[in-house]
Each structure stands twice: as structure tokens, then as C-alpha cells.
Amino acid sequence: MAAVLIVALDAANFMLALLLVTLGLVILFGLMNVINMAHGEMFLLGAYAVVLVERQGGGFWLALVLAPLALAVIGLLIEEVVIRHVYHRFIDTILATWGLSISLKQAVIIAFGPTAQQVENPLPQTVVILGTLYPVYRLFIMAVAVLAAAGTFLLFYRTSLGLVARAVIANRPMASSLGLNTRRMDRMTFAFGAALAGLAGAVMAPLMSVDPQMGVGFLIPAFLSILVGGTGTLLGTLLGTTLIAGAGTVVASVWTQITAQIVVFALAIVVIRLFPQGIIGARR
Amino acid sequence: MLRIRGLVAGYEDAGSVLEGIDLEVAAGESVALMGRNGMGKTTLLRAIMGLLRPTAGEVVLDGVALTGRPPFEISNAGIAYVPQGREIFRDFTVEENLRLGLLGKHGMATRVPDAIYARFPILAERRWQRAETMSGGEQQQLAIARAVVGRPRLLLLDEPSEGIQPSLVESIATTVSAISREDGTSVLLVEQNLDLVLALTTRCLFIDNGRIVDATESARLRDERGLLDRYLTV
Numbered sequence: 001m002a003a004v005l006i007v008a009l010d011a012a013n014f015m016l017a018l019l020l021v022t023l024g025l026v027i028l029f030g031l032m033n034v035i036n037m038a039h040g041e042m043f044l045l046g047a048y049a050v051v052l053v054e055r056q057g058g059g060f061w062l063a064l065v066l067a068p069l070a071l072a073v074i075g076l077l078i079e080e081v082v083i084r085h086v087y088h089r090f091i092d093t094i095l096a097t098w099g100l101s102i103s104l105k106q107a108v109i110i111a112f113g114p115t116a117q118q119v120e121n122p123l124p125q126t127v128v129i130l131g132t133l134y135p136v137y138r139l140f141i142m143a144v145a146v147l148a149a150a151g152t153f154l155l156f157y158r159t160s161l162g163l164v165a166r167a168v169i170a171n172r173p174m175a176s177s178l179g180l181n182t183r184r185m186d187r188m189t190f191a192f193g194a195a196l197a198g199l200a201g202a203v204m205a206p207l208m209s210v211d212p213q214m215g216v217g218f219l220i221p222a223f224l225s226i227l228v229g230g231t232g233t234l235l236g237t238l239l240g241t242t243l244i245a246g247a248g249t250v251v252a253s254v255w256t257q258i259t260a261q262i263v264v265f266a267l268a269i270v271v272i273r274l275f276p277q278g279i280i281g282a283r284r
Numbered sequence: 285m286l287r288i289r290g291l292v293a294g295y296e297d298a299g300s301v302l303e304g305i306d307l308e309v310a311a312g313e314s315v316a317l318m319g320r321n322g323m324g325k326t327t328l329l330r331a332i333m334g335l336l337r338p339t340a341g342e343v344v345l346d347g348v349a350l351t352g353r354p355p356f357e358i359s360n361a362g363i364a365y366v367p368q369g370r371e372i373f374r375d376f377t378v379e380e381n382l383r384l385g386l387l388g389k390h391g392m393a394t395r396v397p398d399a400i401y402a403r404f405p406i407l408a409e410r411r412w413q414r415a416e417t418m419s420g421g422e423q424q425q426l427a428i429a430r431a432v433v434g435r436p437r438l439l440l441l442d443e444p445s446e447g448i449q450p451s452l453v454e455s456i457a458t459t460v461s462a463i464s465r466e467d468g469t470s471v472l473l474v475e476q477n478l479d480l481v482l483a484l485t486t487r488c489l490f491i492d493n494g495r496i497v498d499a500t501e502s503a504r505l506r507d508e509r510g511l512l513d514r515y516l517t518v
Contacts, residue, residue: 170376176334176359
């Protein structure tokens with residue numbers, strides 16, 4: 001019983017952490033048709049922002065607030081300097097963001113060195129859940145992911161800004177013809193997606209080895225989640241991450257991490273074969 | 285008010301469609317643009333709206349040059365567009381569609397004014413319904429309402445009668461001419477339906493191979509069948 005509960009909690013934890021990473025990615029893809037290969041590095045920068053703030057004497061909680069803000073600014077810069085010039089050229093966005101991902105990673109190595117950094121766990125306590133000990137910080141991550149997902153949902157489906165964003169996704173030329181500033185939406189969307197990646201990196205930093213490769217580990221399952229869930233709705237993202245993270249964690253708990261990888265990839269291939277548009281595909 | 289000089293525009297793979305358009309629409313005036321398919325009517329409206337970048341010529345609205353500006357700036361300068369096929373946001377409610385006609389306009393309320401629902405009573409009934417659940421005629425009224433809710437000075441209409449039953453065409457004509465009369469909105473109408481042209485416009489231009497080649501008073505269209513035969517019959 002306890003073992004099952006631990007696996008369930010771990011699966012939920014991984015799923016929610018993955019959701020946090022995937023949210024930004026799916027927003028950039030769904031809204032702007034940009035496959036952001038540099039998303040893993042934005043995640044990475046979020047984690048290194050924590051390292052930097054802590055080195056300057058700021059605490060973890062300050063860093064958790066500053067990291068997404070910093071990434072929003074970096075996102076704005078990247079959009080203005082690089083992405084803006086390659087919209088409408090789908091393949092080029094992949095190349096451009098891939099180049100960006102390499103540059104950002106090398107910049108981090110130059111600034112912080114190739115070795116892993118440690119970020120101390122700000123909530124080292126454990127709590128008893130149904131007779132099982134569970135780390136408080138993992139619960140905190142889950143709460144942050146739930147809040148971020150709910151916030152994103154409310155932003156997109158309950159505000160005027162979200163209505164405009166969805167109109168731009170649905171029909172960009174028509175939205176623009178109605179006077180909606182599509183350039184500003186592009187900038188804000190990119191900044192928001194980057195900020196979500198930064199938040200994910202910052203909040204995961206205490207549990208991971210903060211090194212220049214840390215982004216890759218999340219990027220691949222995040223892309224798989226999008227492929228599996230579809231880009232049409234946020235619900236698809238939720239389903240995709242649940243499936244990928246759930247299958248991965250459960251299989252890894254019974255067999256090995258490697259078996260889990262194989263199962264997850266096989267599962268993704270089967271789902272994509274059956275639902276080429278994702279389980280909840282884009283409408284129309 | 286709207287002045288177009290030597291406008292050349294087209295599509296990357298198909299070359300230019302407009303070969304030097306000159307036309308003017310006065311304040312409050314309603315002008316029809318007629319011509320066969322493929323002569324550049326829709327291309328002209330798209331170029332005015334900024335959806336297509338002209339390669340030469342200029343579009344000027346009340347002395348402000350709009351050539352080469354993005355559509356959202358042209359919209360804010362006072363031009364509204366009802367495209368062929370309506371292009372309403374199908375998954376959104378009627379109210380949301382109308383709000384989108386306001387949210388991008390500088391210095392305008394973001395609440396849909398009651399006046400617009402008074403003008404389009406059917407939309408008031410359908411207010412919270414998804415736009416795709418409505419009939420073609422209702423969707424066309426939504427597209428027009430969405431365009432005029434931002435109080436444009438010039439309304440571009442592309443074949444509003446397409447796929448709509450005759451009784452509704454009449455009601456659309458009545459509504460649009462009321463808007464034009466009461467708000468002083470100019471109208472540039474691309475249309476094949478003679479009844480709508482007669483009901484709505486005072487002047488008619490003919491487009492052929494990307495150029496304005498003829499013009500007449502709309503009221504004389506019935507008598508001058510020769511013009512219609514020459515420029516409309518295939």
C-alpha cells in the first residue's frame with residue numbers, strides 16, 4: 001500500500017513538474033507556431049538564476065520570484081532579435097531556436113563552468129501522508145505547478161487578454177484586421193512562455209543537479225507530451241503530461257529507468273500513430 | 285477620404301493582380317466595385333486592409349498614408365473589413381466576437397454597446413451562443429456587426445450576399461445603409477448581386493485585369509445593361 005502511494009505521489013510529482021515545463025512550450029507552439037528548441041535552456045537559465053541570486057546573498061524565495069521575471073525579459077529579447085525574423089518559416093524557427101539553445105548553453109558554461117551547482121533545499125522537512133514519509137518540497141512543487149496551470153487557464157479563458165490571444169491563434173490575419181496588435185501579442189506570448197520555463201527551472205533547481213545538461217532531461221518528455229496530447233487545448237497538454245509522466249514513473253518503479261524510457265517512447269509512437277493530431281487534436 | 289493611387293499588389297507566386305488602381309471614396313459615400321472573378325476585387329480590399337503588401341502606389345485615408353502598414357494599424361486608422369466567407373471566430377460566442385472588434389481599438393470601451401444589439405436584434409438573441417451554431421445569414425450579420433462596432437470611417441465589404449437567402453440580403457442592405465447614413469461611414473462594396481449594389485451604393489466602379497476601367501452612377505445600372513454585360517458576363 002505504502003509503495004503504491006509513493007509511486008502515485010512520485011508520478012503526480014513528475015507529471016506536474018513536466019506540466020510546468022510543457023505549458024510554456026505548448027503556448028509558444030500553439031500560439032506562435034514556434035517549436036522552441038531552446039526551451040530546455042530557458043529552463044536551465046531559470047535554475048541558474050537561482051544559483052546567481054543565492055550567490056549574491058538573496059534567498060531562494062526571492063530567486064523564485066526573480067527567475068521568471070528575468071526569463072520574461074530574456075524571452076522578449078530573444079523574440080525581438082531572433083524569432084521575429086523567422087515567423088512564417090516553420091523549419092527556420094527550429095534551426096534558429098536550436099542555435100539559440102547551443103549558444104545559451106555555452107554562455108552558461110562560460111559563466112558558471114561545466115560542473116554541477118548545488119541549490120539547497122529550502123524546505124527539507126518531510127511530512128507523513130497516510131503513514132508514508134514524503135518530502136515537503138515535492139508537495140510545494142506540485143502546488144506551484146497546479147497554480148501555474150490554473151493561472152494559465154484563467155488567463156487564456158477568463159480574461160480579455162486571453163480572448164485576444166485565442167483570436168490570434170484562431171485567425172491571425174482577421175485578428176489583425178480587427179485592430180488587435182498581433183506584434184504585441186507575439187512579444188507577450190513569448191515572454192510568458194519563457195517566464196514559465198524560468199519558473200519551472202527555478203522551482204526544480206533544489207531537487208536537481210544544476211548543470212548545463214539539465215534542460216534536456218525535461219525537454220524530450222515535454223515534446224512527447226505535446227505530440228501525444230495535441231496542441232489544440234490546454235486539456236490536451238494535461239492529458240499528454242499525465243500519460244507520459246504516469247507511464248514513465250510507474251514503469252520505472254517496477255523495472256528500470258531504461259525500460260521506462262523504452263515504454264514511454266513506444267507508447268508515444270502508438271498514440272501518435274492512432275491520433276496523428278494528438279489525443280485532443282487541434283480543431284478543424 | 286480614401287484615396288488610392290497607382291496601387292500595384294499581388295501574390296508572391298502568381299505575380300501582380302492589381303496593375304495600378306486609382307480610386308477615391310468620399311466621406312459618407314457608398315461605392316460598389318464590380319467585375320468578373322479573378323480581376324482583383326478581393327485582392328484590392330486585402331491590399332487596402334494591409335493584409336497584402338503593395339509593391340507600388342499609395343493608400344491614403346484622410347491625408348494619412350497607410351501603405352505598407354500592418355492591418356492592426358490600418359484598422360485603428362478607421363478602416364474595417366468584412367472578408368469574403370465572413371471569417372468569424374467560430375468557436376467563440378457572439379458576444380466574444382463583438383468584443384474582439386473593440387479590444388484592439390485605442391480609447392474605446394471594451395464593453396459591447398447596446399446600440400449594436402439594437403441594430404442587429406438577431407445577435408442580441410444569440411448573444412451567448414457559439415458563432416458556428418448560427419445560420420449563414422446570421423454569421424454574416426455578426427461579421428458586419430464585428431466590423432462596425434469599432435466605429436470605422438470606412439467599411440470594406442466583400443460579397444456579403446454570398447450564400448445568403450434573398451430576404452436576408454435585403455435586411456443587410458437596410459442595416460448597412462442605416463449605419464452609413466447615421467454614422468457617416470463610407471462603404472466600399474465588392475458585390476455581384478445587383479439588388480444589393482442598387483440598394484446600398486450611389487456609384488459603381490468596374491475592375492478589369494487589375495485596373496479600374498469604368499464607372500457609373502449605380503442608379504443607372506439597370507438601364508445600362510451594356511456595362512454589366514461587358515464587365516461581368518464571362
